[in-house]
Amino acid sequence: MARAATTTDAFNAVAEPRRRQILDLLAQGERPVNDLVEMLGLAQPQVSKHLRVLREVDLVHVRDEGRQRLYRLNASPLRDIHDWLAKYQQMWAERYDAMDAVLADLKEEEDHGD
Known part of the structure; x- marks a missing residue:
């Protein structure tokens, strides 16, 4: 049986531990990607990939502020x-x-x- 894609729903998206860590950090407040990179100790492309998955299942919202993209949790x-x-x-x-x-x-x- 094939595994469901991580972008199908919140269940699959949060199955990955790093994405849960990102959600935990964003539960504390809105953050730019560079803060998440530093706090997680991951490369920026890895963090961006996880954020993309979280955005696709609507767990994370993003807004632009100047040159920064700020991410925030959408717990719904x-x-x-x-x-x-x-x-x-x-x-x-x-x-x-x-x-x-x-x-x-x-x-x-x-x-x-x-």
């Missing part, structure tokens, strides 16, 4: 990922609650066993 497409993960968040919360109950029982047994 992440909503689909959030909604999908919400189902699993509930499942994990229930599992952690069950584990907490088991640990509390074990602690109580240990305390009464002394």
Whole structure:
């Protein structure tokens, strides 16, 4: 089965760790590409390639200011990922609650066993 192109949706785009790093940096505020290059320690063409993918799935918006291109996060497409993960968040919360109950029982047994 062929893998979906990274430019088809936010799920595929954020599958790449460097793109997630870029999103994390842009979540802190708008930045020019040179700042991203410096912060990531990557070559400018690599960062630009990742930004292109993020723009194509609308996770990043760009605006020109003089000679600079400033990039900012558009978190709206992440909503689909959030909604999908919400189902699993509930499942994990229930599992952690069950584990907490088991640990509390074990602690109580240990305390009464002394």
